[in-house]
Structures are given as C-alpha cells and as structure tokens.
C-alpha cells in the first residue's frame with residue numbers, strides 16, 4: 494500500500510451507513526471519495542452532507558474512482574455478488590454483517606476469492622467492546638479457570654412497520670432469515686469466538702408475533718456443544734417490547750462473568766464485582782454495540798501495515814453456519830455437525 498491516503502467508498506446509504514461514513518472521516522489516512530445507492534434522494538442528501546461524489550452503480554464507481562476500499566452496507570442478498578466483484582476489481586472490502594445471505598453463499602465467496610491479496614473483513618463490531626475484549630482476555634489467560642458454559646440472550650423489538658416499510662427484510666430470498674441472521678448474529682459470533690470450535694449445534698426457530706407479516710423467524714433458540722467440552726445456550730427474539738441489552742453469562746471453574754446493561758460483572762465466592770462500565774458513543778444505537786469506529790480503524794491499520802485482518806472470510810462464516818445448523822436441526826431433530834469438525838475428522842489418520 495502506498496503512503497497516500499486510502500480512497501474509500503460506501504455502497505448502500507441506508508440506516509447503518511452513517512456509522513461507516515463518520516468513522517471513515519475520523520481516520521486521518523482515509524478519504525471518503527464516493528457514495529453509492531440506487532435510491533437517488535438519499536444518495537444526494539448524504540453526498541451533499543459529506544461532500545463527496547455519488548453513483549447509482551458500484552461497478553461504475555469502482556472503475557471511475559479507482560478506490561482502494563469499499564464498504565458494503567446493502568441488503569444481505571447483494572453481499573456475495575458485491576464482495577466478489579469488488580475484490581476482482583482490486584478493492585479491499587469491509588462488509589456489514591452478515592457476510593452473505595447464508596452459509597452456502599459464504600462458502601462460494603471463500604472458494605472464489607481464495608489466494609487473492611485483497612483483504613475482506615466482516616463487521617462484527619461488538620468484538621471490540623471493552624467488556625467483550627475483557628471477557629476474551631479472561632478466557633485466554635484462564636484467570637477464572639476453564640470455561641464451562643456460555644449463555645447468550647437477545648430480547649429485541651421489531652415492529653410490523655420495520656418489515657413492511659422495507660423491500661428486503663422479512664423474506665428468505667433477500668434477508669436470508671429473521672432474528673438469527675439480522676439481530677442475533679452478533680451474539681452467535683461472540684459465543685463461537687469465546688467458546689472456540691463447535692462440535693455440534695441443535696436448535697429451533699419459529700414465527701411468533703409476526704407470522705402474518707414475515708416469512709422468516711422472529712424467535713429462535715439453540716444448544717451448542719463446544720469441542721472443548723463447554724456448552725452454550727442461546728435464545729433470541731424480536732418479540733420483546735423493548736430492545737434490551739444482550740445478556741451474556743459465562744461460567745468458569747472459579748467464577749461467573751455476566752453482562753447487564755452496560756456493565757460487566759464478576760461473581761466469585763458469592764461476591765459480585767463490577768469489572769467495567771461501558772460508555773455509549775453518541776450517535777450509535779446502544780443495542781448495536783458502539784464500536785464501528787474501532788473496527789474500521791483496525792481494518793485500515795491492517796491495510797496500511799499489510800497484516801492479517803481480525804475477522805476474515807472464514808471467521809465471519811462461522812455464525813452463518815451456526816444459523817444453518819439451527820435451521821437444519823430444527824427439521825432433522827439431530828445435532829448439526831460443523832463443517833470444520835468434519836474436515837478435522839476427514840483429515841485424521
């Protein structure tokens with residue numbers, strides 16, 4: 494990478510796009526040169542506000558602007574095609590979660606781009622929250638002994654209007670799922686990041702309050718068997734009346750860590766200690782997690798220093814496979830075995 498500033502564009506100027514735009518503008522060695530959206534009104538309003546050029550076609554934009562990086566913040570069904578095309582045109586890609594519409598598409602991306610030098614990173618910004626980083630450190634240092642179990646609970650609120658005013662949400666072909674792929678995927682990602690390799694996952698999904706509105710699930714649960722012997726229990730719904738903060742609880746040999754609202758607490762020998770109070774960054778929706786700026790800086794640092802990205806295509810695919818496992822196991826009533834475990838067994842002598 495040359496010493497000049499990174500030339501960056503954002504594709505998709507909807508709800509989450511300003512988290513990207515503001516973060517790009519905050520990075521000294523990056524210039525936001527263009528925005529892309531098929532909705533001309535929104536596009537013009539944002540490009541005026543942020544003083545950059547605008548396009549309705551991302552391929553034309555990449556060819557004209559010769560950008561180094563694109564951020565993809567479009568509906569899920571467009572991610573695969575956009576990632577592959579952008580990389581083949583020489584761009585590094587920062588893609589909003591989920592990496593793709595489903596695990597099979599994620600594998601297609603992986604297969605198609607294996608060996609390329611352009612970098613792709615998936616936006617799981619919650620991994621950069623101070624409380625989450627502290628949990629990860631306590632797991633790795635074994636300060637509380639071995640990890641025994643993890644629970645993750647997501648109780649959020651999505652109205653009928655949230656779905657009816659969108660042309661892509663709530664449908665299998667455009668969103669790829671419901672609460673699992675859109676809202677709770679962050680929590681599934683954290684659970685696998687904390688727990689390590691997953692041997693099997695078995696779950697259930699259903700549409701409880703929104704069955705006349707959406708095709709996809711609004712509620713799901715799962716049990717996870719990690720290969721180190723730990724277990725995970727997971728529950729997610731969009732049927733709550735409010736967006737409650739995600740609750741995580743990790744039980745270790747010598748204590749329990751749990752998150753409640755913006756606090757990380759530790760329970761050891763009957764005593765509770767507050768380990769951390771997290772601040773909410775202005776402009777971020779609290780329940781999204783507030784680390785877009787941190788993760789984008791981290792990605793750009795990797796580009797400038799030519800180092801490995803934190804959340805690669807493979808890493809960003811695991812939560813999608815967990816979702817596939819929940820869907821399939823609900824039908825088969827059998828545990829779904831993760832592909833990497835099959836690979837491990839296949840490779841064993």
Ligand SMILES: NC(=O)c1ccc[n+]([C@@H]2O[C@H](COP(=O)([O-])OP(=O)(O)OC[C@H]3O[C@@H](n4cnc5c(N)ncnc54)[C@H](O)[C@@H]3O)[C@@H](O)[C@H]2O)c1
Nearest residue numbers: 505506507508509529530531532566567568589590591781
């Ligand atoms: N990381 C997070 O916490 C977080 C939060 C919200 C959304 N997201 C993700 O961000 C992505 C976008 O979500 P959103 O809420 O902003 O959706 P949105 O519907 O508000 O915005 C999507 C935008 O993409 C545009 N678009 C559609 N087709 C296009 C095309 N061919 N070329 C260019 N633009 C096109 C639409 O016009 C729209 O403006 C999704 O993947 C979503 O899951 C992530």
